[in-house]
Amino acid sequence: MKYMATYDLMESIRVTNEWLGSTAKAVCSYPAFGLSMNPMIQMTAAWGEVTERSFARMVAKPDWNIHSVVGTDGRDHLVDVITSVKKPFGDLIHFEVQGRTQMPRKVLLVAPMSGHYATLLRSTVVSLLPDCEVYTTDWHNARDIPVSEGKFDIEDYVLYLVEFMKYLGPDTHVIAVCQPAPLALAATAYLAEDDPAAQPNSLTLIGGPIDPGAAPTEVTDFGRTVTMGQLEQHVVQRVGFKYAGAGRMVYPGLQQLASFIAMNSETHATAFFDQIVRVARGESGEHDRHNRFYDEYLAVMDMTAEFYLSTVERNFKNREIARDIFEVEGKRVHIGAITDVAVMTVEGANDDISAPGQCVAALNLLTGLEDSKKASHLEPGAGHYGIFAGKSWRNNIRPLVLEFIDNNMTHDRRKMKFANIKSLHAR
Template sequence: MKYMATYDMMESIRVTNEWLGSTAKAAYSYPVFGLSMNPMVAMAAAWGEVTERSFQRMVTKPDWNINSVVAEDGRDHLVDVIVEIEKPFGDLIHFEVQGRPERPRKVLLVAPMSGHYATLLRSTVISLLPDCEVYTTDWHNARDIPVSAGKFDVEDYVLYLVEFMKHLGPDTHVIAVCQPAPLTLAATAYLAEEDPQAQPNSLTLIGGPIDPGAAPTEVTDFGRTVTMGQLEQHVLQRVGFKYAGAGRMVYPGLQQLASFMAMNSETHATAFYDQIVRSARGEAHEHDRHNRFYDEYLAVMDMTAEFYMSTVERVFKNREIARDVFEVNGKRVHIGAITDVAVKTVEGAKDDISAPGQCVAALDLLTGLDPSRKASHVEPGAGHYGIFAGKSWRNNIRPLVLEFIDANMTHERRKLEFANIKSLHAR
């Protein structure tokens, strides 16, 4: 599988399906067909519309689409997406709210690098913006990164996080969602030994596989049973000539998307059929529930082969972080070195990706942290997506996370919060 030809073949299949959808949409939307009473004409045009949109979204990076936020003064304030640090494999970005006093809560939201773009956390960012200065990691699509930029594995990922945390300073509150939770914990431990003054004030780990062996799921079973040789042979490919990363070894996003959809093929097939029917009846629209979900779900990115392989081998198979034997640049990272950072874990009771028990395992590794600075929460009835973007996040988890941040805010930040409140009342 490790050939450009197989990568280009997948892209050719995608382009062909997009073209077929576009052709059907154009042909069966021709005005003369308006005279036809055959419902299959409208169904064919609707099939073309849904098909074209679906396959087009697979190579389009979604926009953040966060234009404004309402502040305490009741006014809409424009939001600018500012790149704070630009690096080959990912940027640190800031959602800067124009004309609003700086928020005392400075939050670094660490987005997953697991096949989807950081915009998967759009609703999470929107929910935090009114109360926080929000920064997030914006990982790049590996197919667009030239081979000359070098490698990017789990150790490089940790060092990126270390650099971002140092840039933001010690009054930062870090929230890691899903995949980056173990590596963010390792980055914090790395700082605890190398630069203690740069550690964040608090660390919230949401639904992450700190110890994948604590509660088996389909994901952990796959990681345990498949061999590294099988993965290398069957899932890795070289980027084709169409993209700037031509020749780079990657785990293709299209291949991962096929795996995602195969796991719930009946659900997805029903959703697309229903959307075609709605479109044929004229009931579908640009921003309906189906399009909002699938515009994000179908937008996939390639991961570097070394990042994917090292994640499977070191995080899932060898459980290096769970066993506290993880190394960065040949130096062992001791989780127990964290003594000044408050840590909270959040899990969903019905999470079938990072099951309850996997994330809370982090607290047992924090042997140097006072128990009063540890906290955990299991959200009843919540699945994986719900604990960071759904109703459970908005109604229950977000308030708890903000309370945790406030309880571990530095004196200087508290003074800033008081000054902002005083200024608001003065108006």
């Protein structure tokens, strides 16, 4: 599995399916076929359209598509996506709202590096923009990073977060979603000992595997039962000749996508069949519900092999963060060193990826933090996606997170917030 030819074969299969779809769509769309009463002509054209779009999305990085936001003055303000810190494996980007005074709530949204792009958090960003100054991590596709840039593992990820937090300053509120939750916790603990003044004001951990052993799921069972040798032999591949990262060892996004789909194969099969029928009937749209979801879901990115393997081994198998024995560059990162940063955990009662119990375990590790600075929330009926982007996030969790941020804001930022409110009333 470690040969370039294997990676290129997988890409060749993807391109072939995209070509088959485009061919079927083109051939069965000739006007002459309109004379036929056979419904399979339209169904085949519809199958081709859905197939071509689906396989094309697998190698495309989605756009943020966040163009404007309504300000407190009632006007639409244009949004620019600005790169604040540029790094080989990921950038820190800022959603800069033109013509709006700086918001008192400065939020660093830490996106997962688990097979999808940071744009998976688009709706989360949109929901926070009216009330916050939003920054987020924008991880790069490993296939596009030359081998000369070196490695990127779980420790490098933590050090990236440390650098981003230092850049933003101590009046920042960090929100880590899913996979990076334990690493954001470790980065904060690293700062607690290395540069206490640079710690964020608050840390919100949403659906993250702080202690994967606290509540087993299919994901944790897989990480526990498979050996590292099996993963390295059967999962890791070398990037093929088509991309700038040729020769780099990666965990391919296409392989991750296959695993995602296999977990709910019947649901996905039904969704695509229904979409083909809608296309054949002329009932679909460019940005209908199906396309909005799958344009994002199918857009996958490769992870560096060392990041994927170190995550499985150190976080899921050895549970180093849960056992408080995690090290960065040979230095012990003691979670109990956090004494000033308020920490909140959010879990979904129906989360089948990071089950309830995995994330709230963080609070037990914070032995140096007062109980008054700890908070937790379990959202009834919510699955994994719902706790950061769905109805549960919009209606229940987001207001709680904003209230938590406000309760742990520095004096200067609190004054800025009240000044903005007075300015709004004056208008």
